Amino acid sequence: MGKTNIRHLNLPALQEYFGSIEEKPFRAKQVYEWLWLKHATSFAAMTNLSKDLRNKLEEHFTLPAVTVDATQNSADGTIKNRFKLHDGHLVEGVLIPTDTRQTACVSSQVGCSLSCKFCATGYMDRKRNLDFDEIFDEVAWLNKQALESSGKKLTNIVYMGMGEPLLNYRNVLQSIERITSPDGLGMSPKRITVSTAGVSKMIRQLGDDQVKFNLALSLHAANDAKRSEIMPINDTNNLQVLIEALNYFYKCTQNQISFEYILFKDFNDSLKDADELIKIYRQVPADLINIIEYNPISHAKFQKPDEEVADAFMEYLGKHRVNARLRRSRGKDIDAACGQLANKG
Template identity: 75%
Template structure:
């Protein structure tokens, strides 16, 4: 049997593994052992499964593949942020980030290799979308970043944000399956309440999350509070305008009661005026949002905008607070290694990274 015909063993659920073993004349409990190696012990090869006989491991290798994400290179920021470049089994590169604070260890993970949405301020948006990440590859990202957290900070991951490369809701089934595995007791056992999925605004899929009664948090990358400006920097707004998104967010909340956050990057002379702040207040009042994260813009080569001066930022924040908006100014982390919001673009291909 040639390699191209072999099935990824992690795409089998436990009952399917049990069926495979019983049909092979093996005892059923072997399936549970293998399943634990795949999702709890994080085996990268069948040879790692040391409580199985060499003969059985050979049979698995003849029938299945076990493609695993690997750390290709790592960068360490002066502020403690760690950016990793991961390599897929078929040679693609994708980035993920460990963001440490005193109270949290957060993994920022990617869902696609590249992106198709072309948001003007995001470095990933200038890349072609090569393919979606499979759910086991997304799971591997979290496992590998958790290993970094334990190695560098002696702490386990506390939170996960889908704010890396790609649009999570355009890889819906893999993202949902990855979260299912991450939060399962048979996987990493992390509470869904510690997971946030961020979207540029795919209204149809926001509603589907409501129908599916998901348990994680949702963040909308808003970044402009009227359609004209949002169209300019986020082409997806032309088919998913603010009114449609407000309706979808309200539907999501009615179905799930899950926390909703707005993300809003400040750009000098584009969306940082008091009029912009007032428009943001009006949107905030139409959605049961818990928080508005005001984010520093992190410059990228292809986008002509810059961040406002500190006085302008503070005036914007004060206006929101005066209008009873729960707003938080999020300072960027990892800017010196292109690991901050909007900067992930596999630039490590052309940089000196520390090999894994």
């Protein structure tokens, strides 16, 4: 029999374990605090427990904490981390600081199975899902870095790193439960956004589960032919199906919905494309369209549009009363920008 990951036990289960070894019940609370409030990465770190008890925990449980394998600092203040998981797999997480925000961008899978043509992670195989405690670890490390670099805690979390969060549904929701719990990081779910390439069935499930966090749809093309060309998932989750799923999600939760739309030169950057985007925007109660600068990757043929084309696109959206924001890329010099995460180190 393999040892159990201690972080997969809730507080009542821990209390039951301590009762079974005739330890006082308050020890369970102490361990629970070490795991989630103090972010202990080993039993040895739990210094208010006796050495004998720490050894006993070591014998019965594992604590497969995530470690920082490498860190890169961008000229613009962005910090990219390569995180090492207990089985040697690597994922990346990014801290994006601004004057008003400290945003963590976290991964939910090792690699990705969706093969989006513009995304570096899409050219990697999906090795496995991250457990909820591994996702929590990413956030805890990025929060520590935010405090060290700016004296400010994380203000926002986006599940926009490696992987498709809705294909790791249970662990993503459990990680958010831990992050928002008073005995976790205590963050408001309204400051968390989960980004999906468009798994309509799971978008509806989010509505049924009445989640409290925000949802972003990676749209990137506003007609089915173009979207299927760059995002194979569109073949089974087309725009009409996604529009219906997003409306269902909103009806159930009233949570904020946004669109992500990367501009690709001579592909989706014309005023006709803008028109098609506006039509979709009008069919969903979306708060915002994030227009994103494309960040070139070696595998893909796409290019960033000329600045005047991007400006014309934004101006056209504004003229039609669309709430759109041009999101300037951060961390490009260290391959930490949108679509660039691929463990290059």
